[in-house]
Every structure is written in C-alpha cells, then in structure tokens.
Amino acid sequence: MKLRRRILLFALTLLIALVPLGVVYAQTYAFQVPRQRVDVYWQSNGTLTVSYEILFLNESYADPIDYVDVGLPNDSYSISNISASIDGEPIRHIAYSPYVDSGVELGLGGAAIPPGTSGTLRMTASGISDVLYEDNQDDAYASALFMPNYFGSEFVNGRSDITVVFHLPPGVQPSEPRWHTAGHAGFPEAPVTGVDNSGRITYTWRSSSASASEDYLFGASFPRSYVPASSVTTPSFWQRYGIDPGALVTLMVCLCFAATFILIIVVSVRAEKSRRLKYLPPKISVEGHGIKRGLTAPEAAILLEQPMDKILSMILFSVVKKGAAEVVSRDPLDVARSTKEVTGLHEYENDFLNAFAEDDKAKRRRALQQMMIGLVRRVANKMRGFSKGETVTFYKKITADAWAEVEAADTPKVKSAAFDENLEWTMLDPNYERRTRDVFSSGPVILPRWYGGYNPTYTTAGSGSSSVGKSGGGSPTRTTGGASLPTLPGGDFAASMVGGAQNFAGSVIGSLSDFTGGVTKVTNPPPPPSTSSGGGGGFSGGGSSCACACAGCACACAGGGR
Amino acid sequence: MSLLERLGLRGGERAKPLEPGLFSYTSPPSHPTHYRLHLRIEPDGEGLLVVNASTVLHLNQTATEMAWHFIRLTPPEQVAQQVSKRYRIKAQQAENDYREFAQTIQTLIETPDLDPITYLDLERAVPYENLSAPYRLDIALTYRLPAGAPAEAAPTKRVDRELSTEEWKQVIDKAYAAGIPHVTFTGGEPTLRDDLASLLEHAEERGLVSGLITDGHKLADTRYLKTLLDAGLDHAMIVLQPSGTQTWDSLASFAYWREVLNDDIFIAAHLTLTPDNVGQANALIDKLSGSGIRALSLSASDPALNAVLQTARDHAGALNLPLVWDLPVPYSALNPVALELTDGASPAPQGAGSAWLYVEPDGDVLPGQGIQRVLGNFAKDAWDAIWSTASN
Secondary structure, three states: HHHHHHHHHHHHHHHHOOOOOOOOOOOOEEEEEEEEEEEEOOOOOOOEEEEEEEEEEEEEOOOOOOEEEEEEOOOOOOHHHEEEEEOOOOOOOEEEEEOOEEEEEEEEEOOOOOOOEEEEEEEEEEOOOEEEEOOOOOOEEEEEEEOOOOOOOEEEEEEEEEEEEOOOOOOOOOOEEEEEEOOOOOOOOOOOOEEOOOOEEEEEEEEEOOOOOOOOOOEEEEEEEHOHHHHEOOOHHHHHHOHHHHHHHHHHHHHHHHHHHHHHHHHHHHHHHHHOOOOOOOEEEOOOOOOOOEEEEEEHHHHOOEEEHHHHHHHHHEEEEEEEOEEEOOOEEEEEOOOOOOOOHHHHHHHHHHHHHHHHHHHHHHHHHHHHHHHHHHHHHOOOEOOOOHHHHHHHHHHHHHHHHHHHHOHHHHHHHHHHHHHHHHHOOOOHHHHHEEEEOOOOOOOEEEEOHHHOOOOOOOOOOOOOOOOOOOOOEEEEOOEEEEEEEEHHHHHHHHHHHHHHHHHOOOOHHHHHHHHHHHHHHOOOOOOOOOOOOOOOOOOOOOOOOOOOOOEOOOOOOO | OOOHHHHHOOOOOOOOOOOEEEEEOOOOOOOOOOOEEEEEEOOOOEEEEEEEOEEEEOOOHHHHHHHHHHHHHHHHHHHHHHHHHHHHOOOOHHHHHHHHHHHHHHHHHHOOOOOOOHHHHOEEOOOOOOOOOOOOEEHHEEEEEEEEHHHOOOOOOOOOOOHHHHHHHHHHOOOOOOOOOEEEEOOOOHHHHOOOHHHHHHOOOOOOOEEEEEEHHHHHHHHHHHHHHHHHHEEEEEEEOOOOHHHHHHHHHHHHHHHHHHOOOOOEEEEEEOOHHHHHHHHHHHHHHHHHOOOOEEEOOOOHHHHHHHHHHHHHHHHHOOOOOOOOOOOOOHHHHHHHHHOOOOOHHHEOOEEEEEEEEOOOEEOOOOOOOOOOEEEOOOOOHHHHHHHH
C-alpha cells in the first residue's frame, strides 16, 4: 500500500517533468518506435544522467521528422550538459523546448528522418539535480523514480521494444537496493538485476510489446548514504501529498471564495428552510355586537362593578321615585311597599320590595342576596353577544352627561329637576358622594316630589307625599313665585342623599364583604375542573372564570351563573 | 443522513402556517360536558373555532395552531416544543400561552352560559366579516307541508323538484369541503322527507353539526325521534303552533329521551308573536320554559308588535332562557336582537349571504330564507362560484 502511494506521489511530480516527447505539431507526423532504450544513471553526487537511444521509423506518408522534443525530469539541468546525435551525426540545435515544460528540443536539421526511412536518435543529459527523494518507507533510503519519454498516441504507431536500465550509484551493495513495483502491462513485475561495466548494480525492465505512447514509471531505492545528503529531498508537507504550494495558495484563495459563496448559500438556504414564524400571543376574539343599550341604572351598575350597597340604594331610589315604596325608617332602614298599585316595576324591584317584606333580618338579607343574584344573571344574559368594554364606556358617558347636566343648571329649580331626573345615573359615578356635596353645598335645594318617601323625618304639606313627619332641620318650605316648594339646605340634602348606601351597609346587609361574597360565590364560581382528556390533552382548568376579581371586595361581578 | 441533510439543505422545511381545512372534535360520550369543536383553518393561517356550533371564535395564527393542538389532544409540553420550533418563541412562554389558551376554551366549553366578552375579556370581532365560508348551511329539504299547516308557513318559492338523497349527500360533502361546519335541515317540513335520518347520518359521518327546524309533528313519535337522535341530530328547534298539540307532544318526546338517554339534548322553540297570541305570550314562554327547552327564538309578524317583543324578550331573560335569533324561522328578520341593534347607532350586521346560506329543495342557493336572489345551484355549480357571487 505504501509503495503504491509513494509511486503515485512521485509520479505526480515526474509527470510534470517527463512530458511526452513531441515533434513540431504543424507537420504531419506519423512514425513508429521499434526500439527505445534509456539508461538512467543515479550518480554518486546525487545527480542524474539520462541516456536515450531511440529508433524512429518514419511512415512513408508522413512529413520528415525534423525536430524532436525530449522531456527531462525537471528544470534543474543545463543545456550545456546535453548532447545528442542522429544516426551518429551530432545535433547542433539543442534548445529549451517551446512545447515541453521541462525539456529540450533537438533540431535534426539536414539529418531529418525522411518518410519511409529510419533513424536512431541518441541523447545524453547529465547533471540533472533534485531527482532524489527520501523514501517514505525508510528515511535511510533515497527514492529514485523515472518515467521515460513517451509520444503522443496520434503520432506513433505499432509496438515498441522498450528497455529501461537503472544504474544505481557506485558502491551500492547487491543486498541494499530495492526496486519498486511497476505493474505495467508487458513489463515484468521485477526488474532484471545485474552489474554494468562499471560494477554498478543495474535494474533492467524490458518489454518487447510496449507502447511508445504510454507513460511508464519505474523506481528504486537505495541507501541515501551513497549520495550526498543534500541531494535527497525531504518532501515538504505539500510535496508529500503531491501538492504544489503555489498552486495551493491559488487554490485556497479560490476555495475561500467558493467556500464563502457556498457558506452564504448554505446559510441562506438553511435560514430559509428553518425560518420560524413570527410569534404573536394567541388572540381570541368572539363575534359580538357593540353597545348593549337599554340597561337600567342598577343593571349598568352591575356591569360597572359598583359596590352592592350603592346598587341597593339605587334600587331603593328607583322604587321610591316610582311611588312603589317609601322608607318608613332610616335607621334601621326599613322600606314598606306602597298600597298604591304601581305598574312597570322591574323584576328586581319587585324582589327588592319582597325582601323588605321579611321581618326577619337574616331572611331579608338572604332575599336581597337572591335579588342581587338574579340581577347579576339578568345582566349576564342581556350582555351575551355584546361588548362589555364598549358598553361600559357607553354608560360611563351617560353618567358623565348626567352630571354635566346637573352641574350646568343655573337655578336651584333646574338643578333639582336635573338631579331628580338623572339621580340613578349620577350614582354610577364613583365620586357620587363628593360631587353631590359639591353641587349642593350652597343654597337651598328644591326637594323632589318623592323626597318625602325617601326621608320619613321630612314632612311638608305641599310635597304630595303621603308621608308625614318632622323636619330634619332647616326650612321645611320655601315660597317661590307664589308656589310653595319644599326645600332643604343644600348640605342637609346632600348628606341625606349620600347616606342611603351607608344605611344599607350598616343596618340591612351587615358586612358588605360578606354580603357581596354570598352573591359572587354563586354568580362568579370558578369553572368546573376539566375531567377528561379532551381539550389540550389532559389540560385542567382552574382559577376564576371571571375577569373581575372582586369576590372579596364590594363590587358585583356578574359571573356566569350555573 | 446525507450531506445535504447534514447541511440542512434537504429535509428541512420552512415553517409555514398549517394547511387549510376543517377539523372537528367530538368529546367522548363519557365526558360530563358533551361538546363539539370545529376548527376551520383559513388559507392565511388564521382560523375559526366554533364551540358547539354556537360560539364562533376568531383566532389569530398562533391561536389557530394552539386550537389545532387542542382538538388533537396534544399534551401541553409537546405543544410548547412544537410551537417553539416553528415560532420565534421560547418553549416556556409557548407553554404558558397554550395553557392560558386551553383554559379559556375549556371555560367556554364547560360554562356555556358565560359571556366570553364580558367575563373572559375576549376581544369582540365584528360579526360576519371577511369570512372564507359560511358558518352554517340551511338546507330546505322540501317545501311540502303537512296537511292543515298554517298558510304563513308556506314558502314563497315553488320549486320544480327536490334533490335526491344522493344529491343531498353531495351537497353535504361540498359543504364540508368548503369548510362549513354546520348544516340545518328545514323546509317546508323536513320530516316529510323519508331520507332525513340518512342525511343526518351522512352529516354526522363528515363531522358536521346538524340541526333540524320542524313543526314537531312527527317528533312526537318517540321511535321516530330516537331514529333521528341515533343518526346524529345535534339540535332541534320546534316552531310553536300554539293552537295545536304537536309542539307540546314533540317537546314531551324530547323530554322522554332526555330522561331515558340521560342526555341533555339541545332543543329550542320558536314563537312567532302575532296579534292573535300577544296576549298569552308570556304564558306561552312560561310553558315552553317548563317543557325543558334550552333556548327560545322570538319573532314578530308585524313591526307594530315590537314593544311586545321586547317584553317577551325580557320575560325570557328573567327565566334565563337564552335567545336564538339567526335561524330560518317565520319572520326571522323581526327578532329582538335585530330590533335592538337597529335601534342603535349602527345598522345590524347581516349574516345572510355571509354567515349562512340557504339552499332550496332543488339546490338553488339563496342568501337566506325568503331572500329571492339566486346565487347558484349547490348541486350543480362549483362552490367557489357560488361563494364569489354571494360575496359580491
């Protein structure tokens, strides 16, 4: 294996040097080489002497052979060390070949071989250096490889008797040299070993049926001690692998460009193939309509998550305004259904009044909770398919408009009328108490018609109320334009209006948070845990289903009832 | 692995949206909340998830992919891996998002009366916009009516013929291929077609939700009703005939099977308010509520009855009866929801011709019941041509 590799390696270098012998290609050349012998002398100074004897038989139909190009192993030779002859006649024209990279041309001149005749060329080139290499199997040995000239197959015909004789350096003992397996067809596997006239060991390869157009490589190794150490080239890394460093640099540059180019392609293709999609958080939207109109103020209060005591106060005002009930006691709060037949009450208003029909406080409290549960569910049903956000915005605007109307009133009469008309909507404002005090802080307030039903301590003959009671202080009446309208100092009125919610919290529902919790635990339950593998591969739900996390506070999140 | 594969030049695939199509999932009968999901993946990667043929959820591309995993029951950890492989997102974030997504869907499934906009903070999508196919196909199998049927139940168009069973099956197949997840059989009186059960069965095999709108006469026969239920009937609406008994008999038949099968069969009723029955509207609603219906459809024969209609709606609300309002019933345009929306600042969105289509007994396609604009013939014409006409 190693031998084969060595041969191959040096063959690479020698192939460059030992190019085919050629002739001037402008001519029509056709010839035979009946015989060719080359003696290769590996000299003791580490140089090489090559001696060719080539018999040409020019074909009758061809042009004369007037030039012969002979390749040499490398460029480490001198023209002056070359001599040649044709049929004994010295060849004068010996020059560097224009056709062979490493070689010379021999101009036969007048001794050109005419068609149909033969001629014997002899050439000897000596002093060719840099021809030995360190044996890669044994670094104590020098390796000598040689490839005889060969001709272009388009010029040469017939078979050739080719003999190659290696003359090893003087002094090499018969047991020391080694021949390299050539393995060429027609040549023996092993050369014939002999001794020349100078006592030098010879290896002779001969084939009588060789081809003068084939490249044959022959080799031998001998101890490098028989030649100067400097004459044996230790192959560089590149030479060891048969690579020309200069060509390698060029190659590397090209490869760098190619690699960069390929890398760009690969990276681009990979990036393209592995490009991931842009991730946006999963978004679910549900088809629905916009604003849910037509909610009552208490229903809107549910949606706006107002405290439950305020919502109860709103319902109280609502039933009192409708004349369906009146407050018979403010502390503790007690409400009585009116004896009058009132139509148009909402179901929650009826439930509200029914709750107050209960004398037992605990039962009343539970009834109010049930009423709130029903109200929350009703709002939930009404809101199905509508946008909560848009609806909340809508009712906040209604609240703002209501306050704007009240605050813009420039007379007590108009102000009172506006407040009366918009009372429930103004209560939706989170700052209802403060704004009420601010609006009514100065001047008397003309009391609404229903005020007597709300405040049992107030009485006026002209109020139209069926209630009769004492004044809460201040002027019970005021005469305006000949008509007697009930009035209260603004501060008293405001205090009276904002006290409703506190009355609920303190005397009816008890702890606001407990009351609220009793409602929201029904209206706002956690979703049932998943019990199957359906949906997300065993995903289990949990947590509150309600966007309003208000179970512990005082608002009324209208969670989906079950 | 070849060099090309090592270099990532072969075998890899650029992440792209999921293939369009209609995918469905039906929970096993043992599931306490029997439910059906239909996921329609649109060509652009976004999707529609229809929960129990009623709640339509619009999903962005990420949510669509998660919904796809949801109905394939992919474990959350695998979802996270696959999503992070296809999207520029870390697996942990993907898993968190998926769990939240799945919980939302699970809540919608298991708490059906929860309003998702109000209580799950889902965004609102304008109804019926930019649909690639309708949500529902209303199939009028026949315009025949039983003897003695009221005149107002008679259809306005007389057709030359009725499609055969095989032709109707092809219509169902075409609907499925178009991505329509829901078919409703109506008429006339669809139970007059002997092949109703066969068509229900075919829709069931395709994974479509199927509904029935009927006067209920034949459903009073419990054996016949059982045949329809076995064929895969998902929901039914009985059009109330206050003067007759068939409505109540059919509701009793449903109640019978509900109890026997221990199955919460979705049954709704439709009540048309007319000058003759407005006085007893609330009483009728009370009676319907007591009969076990799950939803109520209301309409009025005359706009002059709007006030009564609103009162009836409130009454139904007090009874916790959800309203169904977009099915092809008599005077369907005058329903409470439409009236309320029309009363607002913006016009009510029109689902006819976009969210649903109506197929007449001979295959002609109308935008909706009673809208005499033929969009094509479902049995003969290519779906794309029909949809294109409907969209223009």
